[in-house]
Amino acid sequence: MTPMLNPRSVAILGASDNPDKIGGRPIRFMREFGYEGAIYPVNPGREVVQGLTCYASLSDLPEAPEAVIVAVAGDNVVAAVEESARLGVKLCVIMASGFGETGPEGKAIEAGMRDTARAAGMRLIGPNTQGIANFGSGAILSFSTMFIETPPLDGPIAAISQSGAMSVVPYGLLRDKGIGLRYVNATGNDSDVSAPEMVLEVLEDPEIRLVLLYLESLSDPTMLARAAIRAQERGVPIIALKSGASEVGKRAAASHTGAIATSDRVVDAFCRKYGIWRANGMLDLVAAAEMYLHGWKPTDDRLAIISNSGAVCVMAADAADREGLSISQLAPETEAELTRVLPAFASPRNPVDITAALLSDGGLFSKVLPACGSDPAVDLLLVGLPITGQGYDYPRFARDTGAFLRESGKPVIVSNAQAKVREVFRAEGVPAFTTEDEAVAAISQFVRHQRMMEQASSTPFHALPVPDGARAVVRDEAASLDLLEARGMPMPRRALCRDVGEAQALLAQAPGGIVLKACSEKVPHKSEHGLVAVGLTTEDEVAAAYATIRERMQAMELGDAPLLAAEMVKGRHEVLVGGHRDPQFGPVVVIGDGGIAVEAMPDNVLLLPPFSDADVARAVEDLRIAPLFKGIRGQAPLDLAAVTRAAQSVAALLCDPAANIASVEVNPLMVSEDGAWALDALIEVYE
Amino acid sequence: MTPMLNPRSVAILGASDNPDKIGGRPIRFMREFGYEGAIYPVNPGREVVQGLTCYASLSDLPEAPEAVIVAVAGDNVVAAVEESARLGVKLCVIMASGFGETGPEGKAIEAGMRDTARAAGMRLIGPNTQGIANFGSGAILSFSTMFIETPPLDGPIAAISQSGAMSVVPYGLLRDKGIGLRYVNATGNDSDVSAPEMVLEVLEDPEIRLVLLYLESLSDPTMLARAAIRAQERGVPIIALKSGASEVGKRAAASHTGAIATSDRVVDAFCRKYGIWRANGMLDLVAAAEMYLHGWKPTDDRLAIISNSGAVCVMAADAADREGLSISQLAPETEAELTRVLPAFASPRNPVDITAALLSDGGLFSKVLPACGSDPAVDLLLVGLPITGQGYDYPRFARDTGAFLRESGKPVIVSNAQAKVREVFRAEGVPAFTTEDEAVAAISQFVRHQRMMEQASSTPFHALPVPDGARAVVRDEAASLDLLEARGMPMPRRALCRDVGEAQALLAQAPGGIVLKACSEKVPHKSEHGLVAVGLTTEDEVAAAYATIRERMQAMELGDAPLLAAEMVKGRHEVLVGGHRDPQFGPVVVIGDGGIAVEAMPDNVLLLPPFSDADVARAVEDLRIAPLFKGIRGQAPLDLAAVTRAAQSVAALLCDPAANIASVEVNPLMVSEDGAWALDALIEVYE
Known part of the structure; x- marks a missing residue:
């Protein structure tokens, strides 16, 4: 164990004889809570502190302590850190405030102390900390x-x-x-x-x-x-x-x-x-903390509910539904076994209402729990006992439940509104909650967290910093599309046209017609200025549209940049893919519902690269529009693979340090059942 | 007070000398909890029960008791109810189970007892009840x-x-x-x-x-x-x-x-x-129960947060945001006053971080609370004290907070993780919660419930029952539209056409063109069968479409019913309005997002008629598509008044007993910024 977790000796600078002062409490705590290492009070004004020999300074100690609590203030703090570093102390816990939290000057002093410490191989906790405590060893460096x-x-x-x-x-x-x-x-x-x-x-x-x-x-x-x-x-x-x-x-x-x-x-x-x-x-x-201490690894989220109260059965089932847990469908053999051990008026179906039979048969849990627990459809068990007053042998219920927990290794928890009953269950190792809804929420968190941990990444994220003093500038649509296409973004056939012939050449290859638009980073909302013409299917239409857009560009003084022509595509839904560089987390990719309501009615998820295609699939499941990727009302599912490819291409671009991208927005990415096409793109690059 | 709330005398049939039995506990409770009325144990086998004179039967009592607890079982229950009714008892509490919950036979016995009671002006509680308890008077008719x-x-x-x-x-x-x-x-x-x-x-x-x-x-x-x-x-x-x-x-x-x-x-x-x-x-x-006991009537939901912990300030602000509460923007005078009473390093802005200054000035709340509370922008106050250990004079904090509460009449609550501290605040009348998030959730519920109560209806709902043995049959689109139009549903100009001339006549009045479709209750999904032609703008197009649809109808053996022609309308969003008759609640109206995803991606609200136009406006605010009714990205707001009219027309139709409607679905109701038009409708009528 490192000195940070469990120092073998602790000196207290500014030690107080008063066990209720900041310089006194750590000494009191270490003695009360069984610390076995050496405790060295340091205070030039005293010979004894709380019954312990007190020293005038750190250098007077019989040994260099592993840890020093700095319970002095002001300039003495810096001096204490310096002396500790010199003496070979491993850890300083600085309780005083008035440093980094007060402004740049305090921050500079902090940085100086840190440099002093690091140069000497010493670590600092704080300043401005209550301290750290280890109740395993009693090393309480805290006030x-x-x-x-x-x-x-x-x-x-x-x-x-x-x-x-x-x-x-x-x-x-x-x-x-x-x-x-x-x-x-x-x-x-x-x-x-x-x-x-x-x-x-x-x-x-x-x-x-x-x-x-x-x-x-x-x-x-x-x-x-x-x-x-x-x-x-x-x-x-x-x-x-x-x-x-x-x-x-x-x-x-x-x-x-x-x-x-x-x-x-x-x-x-x-x-x-x-x-x-x-x-x-x-x-x-x-x-839900209690749920985590058993090392349970449930394979699925199917819950069996067992209660002596019909109302609890109903409410626990409601809570499971709210929390997204499944309710176990018990096997016929399980129901037969429950029918055997329960009275006739009880329900052998899940939720299992064992009724007031529990009053006459206090051993019921020793039969019901193994019957349910051995059913392969049961991953989790909840014992709901709303109240257990006179006549209920709850110590026995707790023993039976604890025995089942240890034997089966299956997660089993209890709910009961009485603190004294919960205590008895906890003493048997059974996590105990006040109500069934609290219990179900805890078990649901535990299972969902378990699943999240199984899917977690073990790869560092791309912590690309935002360049100092960088300014983000907009690239025009054609340049933006080129940058994305190079990383695999799916897009329609297109051409930059310096004259009408080039547009008509694209039309020849585009049986569904083409769209023609001005291409300028100066006009983000091109449609509103009549700079977009869609559905052009004949050479004449292309020529007319070309002329009109050129005319409007001249009127708007947009110069004679080439027009962008693109093949018309048939998609079914407009999706958004994009991303930006976060100052702390680097590249962040967004996937969501597209169109004009992306801000007013947002529906999107964020992913930090690198991410797998499976990560994208899971993230998309959290979208409101997720059903479109399964297919609704007999329609074919939208092409998830194509959307994934689009998201990965955005990630690749954002993560390329050479590309120096500030943000990307592809909206819409038009998606059909067999493809996706970036129909518009806006990229900002750091300059 | 009625005998049900507070009977002046109580007889216990099946009285037990054992204070822990069902027939004994009510007697024990009434004596322990100070009941001052007469208690009459009735049990033919005993002369004294728990020290009270016991009677052999109800008719042996010195008076007819106001209430009778029936703690006997089986056939004796019916006899007890009959005797009670005969004697002029006002209330019977029947604890025995084994009646209605066991099946039709038990239900019939229950009904018989109820009839006996009602004929005599007596009321029944139960059977199968733990009973009722009044801790004001000690009348505990409960086991x-x-x-x-x-x-x-x-x-x-x-x-x-x-x-x-x-x-x-x-x-x-x-x-x-x-x-x-x-x-x-x-x-x-x-x-x-x-x-x-x-x-x-x-x-x-x-x-x-x-x-x-x-x-x-x-x-x-x-x-x-x-x-x-x-x-x-x-x-x-x-x-x-x-x-x-x-x-x-x-x-x-x-x-x-x-x-x-x-x-x-x-x-x-x-x-x-x-x-x-x-x-x-x-x-x-x-x-949130504690919040309701003060009769507070906050006019708005603006919260002031006051804490000695910066972390609590942050978390309480987060919680307010999650719960939809506003954070008070303090007036400059308030901030000036806070600056005066707080130390320099404290924050006079809301959330008000009073810092550890509370350790040295235990009277701080007597200054900070009135300063915040007198600010007109403060409707609610939260005092967040995460923990108050040694050195914190929390009894004084509680007194000061309680005094402020009484003087200001403003809602003020506290959060503290220590039960003993919460108790002290509660003793001063201050609602107390364990954490700031729990406190903020409670205050939010209280305020939102307050608002909900202000907007509540005092009109009975239309409890139209579903006719016995009724079968719902589908009306065709034309008939459905007629039923709705008669109640004010906005719809496009339309005509039922027996020949192509009638369709062409409609076209003459419809500059935007018409839609033509087959009209048969046998084919709900007409588009999929090629029975709909849209965007017909010339007489020739109308004639061709008419012929094609007629042909397909013949092929499908749909007979020669007239076709439905309707003017094309320009809307921006497809909305759903509809409703059904619920077996318990009668007519229920639904308003929501329309189109093909109404089931896969539902976004709708329900309303029980009668409802006001303001009720519709509030309900629509809960929709995901609510921003469309405010206008997004410079677009004009969708026409809420027209949607309201549509919903009211559905309500009127559903509530008309003569119309005998089982369900209505208008999807889409095409909505623009200045109108709405029912473009399809399906009505089911009880036969």
Whole structure:
């Protein structure tokens, strides 16, 4: 274990005899929570601190400590970092605030401390951090009062956060459910070790089985991708709450931590790519945590519901439907077995209503659970017990359910509105939720996250930076189409025409007629200016249209650039493919519904290159227009392969550093059942 | 107060000396929870029950009791009801099961008991009920063990349910939050008093300020509409959880209570019409309950967020955005005042980050809350305190917040992850939530429900029943259009043509050309059979098309019915208007996106007649295509008035008992910026 996870000795600069002060709490915590390493209080004003020998300075210690808690402030912080680096300390945790979060001057001081540390092979946590805590070893380099409010319990979960409060809120919520955590680590200003790097770090602890991450800024997505790829290798799920999704939230985040405003949908695409489940808020961050601690690997999402309440059967089935889970269709043998063990008025179908028979037969779960669990159509089981008052032998229910869980290895969870009953089930290892809808939502998240992790990428994304001081300039349609065609974008036969003859030559090869349009980066909305003529099927029509457009171009002083002629194609639906270069994430590709309503009625998905054709197929399934790719009302499906080819060509272009592309928009990509054609394109290039 | 809400005397048939038996618990509860009326145990086998004089039979009592709890079973139940009716009892609560839920025979017995009761002016609750409870008076005619698990507290909430378990689960969840309830009433099989009628009943208690309702079947929507209208008059919100939304849920509900399968979207439309907030599950049913108990009437939805944590500011802003709340833009004077009372590093903008200054100035809320609350742009306030450990004077925060709440009358709520802190705030009357996202969701529900109640209808819906044994038959297009036109449906000029001359005569009046089509109820998809010709602009074209269609009709043996000719119209978007007669709710109107994807990519809303034009406008705002009615990319808005007229014409037709309509579908209703035209219609009529 590294000094960051578990230092063998800890010095506290600014140690306080008062166990309730910032310089006193870490000492109190380490002693209360069983830290076995050496604790060295450092304070020139005292000889003893909380019963421990206190030293005047770091250099007075009997050894160089592995870790130093810097609980002093102001200029003393920089001096402490320098002395620590000199002495061979491995880790400094800087609690003081007043650095990077205050402005450029503070940022510069931070950078200086980081350089000092790195030169000496030392790492920094903070500044402006509550600190880090390891409840496995008792190494609590943190001053959070939360560990007084709610006593810790070691467990296989790591909570990582930039914000101190948001590292301990999940701790509190999980501890209230009786769930333990090993690491509660706040990285503060991320001056050296960032929150994503801390994720990478805790993954080196083989006992960690779940990482909860709170982020306000995603300043280092490359590191988070590395951490996520490592987590995949280890089979450890990451659930992340990235705040600042809304405009006001972004502004508040910027004023709070100077966070860079990130397009929230790009964050979504990033998380999806790397198998990170994205939580919507604090409750959501911890809601399903219990599900992840068993190493369950359900192969499908078919749920069996077992309850003594008909109402719970109904509501759990409703919740499964809302959450997109399937309901197991039990085999005849299973139903026969249930009929045998249940009273006549109970239902042997799923949802299985075992009725109040549970009052007279407290051992019912030892029969019903194995009967359902051995059915190959059952991947997940929910035991819904709304309330279990007088007469219900719930300790026995819990024992039977726990025994089934251990023997079958199948995911089984319980819902019950009484805290004392949930505790008894949890003591048997059974994840317990207050209501059936909460339970079903948790199991659904778990299964969907499982699937997302199976499909996750282990390839770094193309982190092409936006060139410094670059200005994006528009390329005209013909140039844009050429750039795309070179990367495989499907498009109609076309020609740049300097005279009418060239247009008529294209017509000769285009039995369906041609379209003729002006081609100028100065006029994005050509139709509105009468600069487009469609459906030209005769030489005369071509000649007339050519003349008209030329005339209008002259009137608009657009010069005598060649006109663009293209073969008319027959498609059925207008699709959008495009993309842009994000300042943090590099190239981002968009696929969606096309036409004029792309902004007013948006329906699109984002992908970070590189992506596979299967990734495109899965992403398209999330579109509202997904049914068109299956075929509706007897129509043939739209050509997904052609759309995929179009998306890959946009990705190839965006990812080519030489092409230096700022953005691409192909709208419409006209799609039929056997082809797709870029009918218009607009590319911006950095200059 | 009626005997149903608060009987002055209660007899228990089948009284048990054991306070933990069904016949014993109500006696125990009434004595423990302070019932002051007379309690008459009745049991021929005992002289004393739980220390009370026990009687051999109802007729031996010193008076006719107002209420009788029937805790006997089988044939004794019918006898007990008959004797009660004879003696002038006002209310029988029948706990025994084995009646309507077992089949037709049980249903018949139930009906007999109901008739006996009604003839005598007596009301029945149940059978198959846990009973009803009034914690204001201690009249607990219930055997629920939940009142042992969690002690009751009187409060302004009524929980009504058919299912016993689902009456006490909300009780348990609310009591765990320290919130009291007056009524916990289960109506069981609803043989006489249904759950909706029970809602109507509890609304007669002036202290009730919130009704929570769980329903598995909506067998009596007319009564629920009456109750909802009464609730509007009283200003009492109703939150309803109607389960059985999913297909499997419906099946489970049918096997549980014999519930009639109701289209869930019609239930949604019903609830919206009458201002009933529909909850998605049990947690959702109680999640925002606290918000409703203050009588707050915010005029708008602008939220001010105040927190000592920058992260909470960000997450609360994100949550507000997700929930569709606005963020108050504070006035310069407010920001100036905040700047005055806050330290320099705090943010006076909304979200207001008051920072750790709260540690040194525990009175900060007494300054910050009035400053924000007096700003006219602030309708709602959230105080987000993620955790308040050592050093935070949270009792003072709670007092200051409570004082502000009482003085300002503005909605103010708090979020805090520690149960003990929430309790202190609740004791000051401040609704308290675990996290900021939970708090924001609750305040959003409250505000949206408030608005929904303001817009609610106080008119009964058209409960036209589906005629017994009726068969729906299709009318042809021409007949369908005629029926609709008579009610005001906008449509193009058209003619039924027995010969080509009549079609050519229409062409003479139609400068844009005409469409000609076969008109037969036998061929719903005419285009696919070449029976439609569009864009006919010359007499010759009309003649040729007429001949071709006639020929094909002959080949298909469709007879020589007249062809339908209609003027070509220029519209921009295909809309769907239609409707059907629901077996429970009568006429239901649908408005949505039209074309061929109405099933594959549905986008529509339902309305129950009668509805106002404003109701249509609000419903259309929920459509994905809503932006088209505002105008996108410089296009003129689609003609909402014309679509409204179309919807009203469908409503008028469906609601006409003489027309006897089963269903209507107009698709497309072609809509432009100044008109709408029914281009196809299909009506089914009951025969």
